[in-house]
Amino acid sequence: MSVSRMLAWNEIKEHKVVYSAIIIVIALTMASFLLENAYINYMIQVVDNTVKNVTADAVITDRDCDVRDLYGTETTIHDAGKIARLVEEKLPGYRTSIRVTAQATYGVGIKNVAADACTLQGIDIHNDVCVEKIKKSLVAGRFFSDEDPILRGHTPLYIRIEGPGYLPDIVYGSGQRLLRKDPPYPVIVGAAAAKIHPSIIGVGKELDLYVSTSARGTNYACVRVKIIGLYESGTPTVDAMVWFIPDDSLREIKCYGEVEGRSWIVPGIGSFQGFNPIKVNKSMGDAILVKAPPPLLSLNPIGYSEKVRESIKRVVPDHKVFTWHDLVVYGTGSMQDVITYLLWGSMGVTLVLCGFAIKYVMDSIIIRKMREIGSLKAFGARDRMIFEIFMYQGIFIGLVSGFVGIALAILVMKIVDWIGIKMNFIAGTQLKIGFVVNWFTVAIALVLPVALSLISASIPAKRAAMLPPVEALRKGEINL
């Protein structure tokens, strides 16, 4: 052990009480920073995973689409297939899927007096970028298969009623009620919806959905669906709303393709259109989901999502591009960002105060140790050696604070995980409290206290090092 390290260690032992107090304060600050960060990461992950079930990394929509339309009312993109191929060609490593979406309502209760809503997400059951995620999140039933009645070969019945003057045109219908022999479309529903409406939602149950067939929800078709599976993504809010259906089923419901046959006009009421053969156009959709290649370093996922947006925007300048983060911000406001800023701010204030405390403690140590500093210089110690004695103490405080903080945080995470604490979530559901550790923040929790201690220690250390030996000896004698 070098002389400076030996003397630094002796100083630490002598001032163990005051150093321990500083270490505990910094360690607790770091532990709380790590815990809050890990908890926010967990919540972000819960929301992101769910949001990404719907949106992947980014979504291309029509230029008129707003972020709030992404839950089912996007305007149709007629050449979605062409755009998807273009993105895959121009951006190597990017994967695309065409999504068809719709808003739907269904009756609740014995007499269907109440209604609830859901968002239908039509997915390509083989190639959609979210297929694997949905499969992994299934908690009951099964995923779609080719044997499911995905297409019927005709449109459901709609009746368009042209509203007089100020009323919107509406469509209602009950096509499948007229043709009971039609098998119901398969759907996968969020487990949270089953908890909210257990009498009508469950694996194997059938129900009627009133599906919005136009972008802004003025046309509806009535279709019968059968629930084949329940999924649980971790966010009950979204689980309760988002239902999955094969994309071709939804194309058929929304008449995406060439409709053959004719419609009937009933004077004074409107027009009937239904039971006409339809040739589904697979290139039509409401949004194009884009999955970007994972970044090399995920230190700044929001920044990376912006890069993804810019890359896609260069390929499709006439369309809108939303990232998963847009949806998170839309869903939760900038709350997460605000909490993150507050967290960093409070940590910064505490650390600055700790920095002052370290400087103050070392200043007072130096004043009391003048005679020793003078003696060491008399024995041949160079300025650098004196500087090192105090810097080693700074490194020690920083490293121990960082490691203790990290250890405390891990301990609390393990205990919380072991106990399995749950908190109330929406609709009587419960969400388990969890943590997702970001290794970048762990590195910060180690580097920051060390940097802070070094900076705080360097000022008194330099002052001590620069003291002329005779001055240190004289002041030391005065301090006795």
Added chain:
Amino acid sequence: MGKCLIELQHVTRRYGGYESEIIALDDVSLKIFAGEFVAITGPSGSGKSTLLHCMGLLDKPTEGKIIIEGRDTSKITGKDMALLRGKKIGFVFQSYNLIPRLTVMENVILPGLIIGKKREYLERRARKLLKEVGILHRMNHRGAHLSGGEQQRVAIARALINEPIIILADEPTGALDSKSSREIMDLLLEMNRSKGVTVVFVSHDPMVARYGRRRLEMKDGAIVKDRKIK
């Protein structure tokens, strides 16, 4: 007469600014030769300690030169100055200046460790020195637990650890009772006689000053008497 170890040429040391200037040393010229046992005496503020600090390279003269073994110290860097101080000069202070948390052994070997000597060698030498100063039995005790006389014995052993050419002692008995003072001065004298170690000490105590074989008397920053006692 032995060879000249330290030479001061027209050394002046001034403190303070233009209006409140204090002349601590006023054009002092002096030579210290190997094997001498020199006492510096004089009233308070006469410049005794400043002279000792300048000789020990702890303080820089405002004017003049300090030559150690023929080497002009005004032309060397701070780093070399520290090394020269560590290798050539041993210090004994009035308040002993032991590091209280370190053991006697650690205190003694500290100057050797600072200049980069091997610990094993230093510990062997420290045992020998501690035996000579009569404190070997307390080598594992902490400095803070020793009496004043014992601490000063440790300080003498510490001053000798690097085999310096000279020991500079600033009021080495200033904090001791008369019995301990005599013991310490006897010890320093013994080191001077048996080992040939050159010793320069400052004291305002006439009894202690009488130990000096050469006595320098200072007044107002100047050496007013320089006597050799046979």
